[in-house]
Amino acid sequence: xxxxxxxxxxxxxxxxxxxxxxxxxxxxxxxxxxxxxxxxxxxxxxxxxxxxxxxxxxxxxxxxxxxxxxxxxxxxxxxxxxxxxxxxxxxxxxxxxxxxxxxxxxxxxxxxxxxxxxxxxxxxxxxxxxxxxxxxxxxxxxxxxxxxxxxxxxxxxxxxxxxxxxxxxxxxxxxxxxxxxxxxxxxxxxxxxxxxxxxxxxxxxxxxxxxxxxxxxxxxxxxxxxxxxxxxxxxxxxxxxxxxxxxxxxxxxxxxxxxxxxxxxxxxxxxxxxxxxxxxxxxxxxxxxxx
Amino acid sequence: xxxxxxxxxxxxxxxxxxxxxxxxxxxxxxxxxxxxxxxxxxxxxxxxxxxxxxxxxxxxxxxxxxxxxxxxxxxxxxxxxxxxxxxxxxxxxxxxxxxxxxxxxxxxxxxxxxxxxxxxxxxxxxxxxxxxxxxxxxxxxxxxxxxxxxxxxxxxxxxxxxxxxxxxxxxxxxxxxxxxxxxxxxxxxxxxxxxxxxxxxxxxxxxxxxxxxxxxxxxxxxxxxxxxxxxxxxxxxxxxxxxxxxxxxxxxxxxxxxxxxxxxxxxxxxxxxxxxxxxxxxxxxxxxxxxxxxxxxxxxxxxxx
Numbered sequence: 001x002x003x004x005x006x007x008x009x010x011x012x013x014x015x016x017x018x019x020x021x022x023x024x025x026x027x028x029x030x031x032x033x034x035x036x037x038x039x040x041x042x043x044x045x046x047x048x049x050x051x052x053x054x055x056x057x058x059x060x061x062x063x064x065x066x067x068x069x070x071x072x073x074x075x076x077x078x079x080x081x082x083x084x085x086x087x088x089x090x091x092x093x094x095x096x097x098x099x100x101x102x103x104x105x106x107x108x109x110x111x112x113x114x115x116x117x118x119x120x121x122x123x124x125x126x127x128x129x130x131x132x133x134x135x136x137x138x139x140x141x142x143x144x145x146x147x148x149x150x151x152x153x154x155x156x157x158x159x160x161x162x163x164x165x166x167x168x169x170x171x172x173x174x175x176x177x178x179x180x181x182x183x184x185x186x187x188x189x190x191x192x193x194x195x196x197x198x199x200x201x202x203x204x205x206x207x208x209x210x211x212x213x214x215x216x217x218x219x220x221x222x223x224x225x226x227x228x229x230x231x232x233x234x235x236x237x238x239x240x241x242x243x244x245x246x247x248x249x250x251x252x253x254x255x256x257x258x259x260x261x262x263x264x265x266x267x268x269x270x271x272x273x274x275x276x277x278x279x280x281x282x283x284x285x286x287x288x289x290x291x
Numbered sequence: 292x293x294x295x296x297x298x299x300x301x302x303x304x305x306x307x308x309x310x311x312x313x314x315x316x317x318x319x320x321x322x323x324x325x326x327x328x329x330x331x332x333x334x335x336x337x338x339x340x341x342x343x344x345x346x347x348x349x350x351x352x353x354x355x356x357x358x359x360x361x362x363x364x365x366x367x368x369x370x371x372x373x374x375x376x377x378x379x380x381x382x383x384x385x386x387x388x389x390x391x392x393x394x395x396x397x398x399x400x401x402x403x404x405x406x407x408x409x410x411x412x413x414x415x416x417x418x419x420x421x422x423x424x425x426x427x428x429x430x431x432x433x434x435x436x437x438x439x440x441x442x443x444x445x446x447x448x449x450x451x452x453x454x455x456x457x458x459x460x461x462x463x464x465x466x467x468x469x470x471x472x473x474x475x476x477x478x479x480x481x482x483x484x485x486x487x488x489x490x491x492x493x494x495x496x497x498x499x500x501x502x503x504x505x506x507x508x509x510x511x512x513x514x515x516x517x518x519x520x521x522x523x524x525x526x527x528x529x530x531x532x533x534x535x536x537x538x539x540x541x542x543x544x545x546x547x548x549x550x551x552x553x554x555x556x557x558x559x560x561x562x563x564x565x566x567x568x569x570x571x572x573x574x575x576x577x578x579x580x581x582x583x584x585x586x587x588x589x590x591x592x593x594x595x596x
């Protein structure tokens with residue numbers, strides 16, 4: 001009786017004022033975080049090529065659809081090509097990268113073997129390597145193999161995610177109970193079967209997180225394609241837009257096209273976040289041991 | 292009182308062939324990643340180190356260039372190059388004005404999202420995380436428009452303060468970086484919070500602890516490893532700063548081609564002096580390693596007990 005009344009009083013004390021304060025604070029911060037996204041929508045709807053008269057609300061004619069059509073058709077639909085390239089690079093790279101990272105992290109978490117910590121520390125050290133320190137020697141090595149300026153030059157290095165291994169290891173250690181694996185073994189399941197049928201499900205939130213982060217990392221990559229690619233048809237959308245931006249002094253409408261193109265390019269990622277959010281909401285493995 | 296997490300675990304009896312089985316399974320799980328890691332991380336790094344020990348020599352002023360063994364001569368150049376050290380002091384300043392705010396906000400956001408005090412969790416979580424969907428290059432382009440007097444939608448601010456001038460441009464770039472990464476860090480801390488067993492929180496609530504008390508005494512200690520992780524990533528990220536200042540270079544004369552260490556490496560390699568660029572990369576990697584390791588050591592006792 002006594003403890004329940006304490007809860008009630010705690011809840012009552014916590015609610016009204018702190019709810020308001022917390023909500024106002026979050027609303028203010030959210031405004032700052034959404035402002036540039038909102039501005040992109042407004043600016044993308046203006047008619048002016050040079051963006052010299054932008055504001056935070058729509059004014060003049062609403063030209064968003066015309067602008068989108070112009071961006072998409074500009075230079076023989078090169079923009080569509082860039083977005084498709086980004087989607088292919090990011091989806092393939094993140095899928096393979098997540099699989100490799102999940103297996104490696106799981107292997108490090110669930111098996112004891114000599115040199116385990118050494119291997120783990122070397123992988124972790126990989127996170128520290130500056131992007132330029134990788135991109136430049138990769139360019140020289142790939143040019144010896146005649147692989148620069150190809151699809152593979154951007155895809156192959158993207159499948160490595162040391163941070164994914166780290167995340168997978170922590171999550172596997174915390175969410176895949178040894179008892180469950182032991183009983184799977186007693187039931188005659190092999191190690192890989194146990195991993196693919198049981199462990200990957202318990203690790204699902206971590207796998208989605210790794211996939212998402214790796215997807216974003218590849219999608220955002222600028223330096224590696226900048227160093228590797230000459231052929232504009234292989235560009236990801238980041239490099240393409242940066243190129244347009246550097247040419248904006250030459251062609252009048254490019255400045256607007258950069259904004260519209262940027263707005264369009266972030267839509268696929270927003271969709272990915274929305275579609276996958278229920279997976280990273282709660283740890284699916286929480287009830288694993290109890291049941 | 293009964294809400295404590297179960298602490299008893301069943302210890303499985305060790306199988307006689309357990310060690311061998313473990314080793315074979317571990318090799319199978321690790322092989323794909325390690326193969327890719329070796330090809331696309333270790334080999335290029337090794338190649339960069341190897342390249343850094345050569346130098347370009349010409350026969351006469353306009354003779355054919357060819358590579359000769361240079362020993363540590365490139366490293367001598369790195370350490371005597373004031374531009375490189377200046378770029379390091381730039382990122383050190385950048386770190387101080389960017390990271391405390393970024394991680395502090397990320398922690399506050401995560402705690403609020405995890406507490407019953409806040410409503411509309413889904414909206415706030417998505418809204419704060421949304422900028423992470425914007426690539427750094429594109430975020431820099433956007434904020435560049437917002438900061439430029441000619442294109443800004445809020446002229447009262449951009450006209451009064453020279454946001455792209457030498458005094459404020461670092462703050463401007465920092466606000467772009469923070470805009471992109473605060474939600475990312477928030478999510479890392481938030482998932483750590485989600486991993487706290489609900490029994491622990493329930494027990495504290497039963498004992499009469501308020502939300503602040505729970506945050507301070509249970510949640511923050513629990514997410515310290517996640518904070519350390521985000522701290523390490525911030526150190527690495529700051530030292531590797533490239534995309535945002537590279538884009539700001541096109542709109543601000545206050546950002547030089549050697550503003551950050553990575554920009555020094557990139558501009559050196561496009562001169563081209565690849566051997567010197569390789570030496571810069573190696574030194575930069577070692578500095579990153581040393582700083583992250585020191586940070587881990589200093590915080591380790593608190594983070595991992």
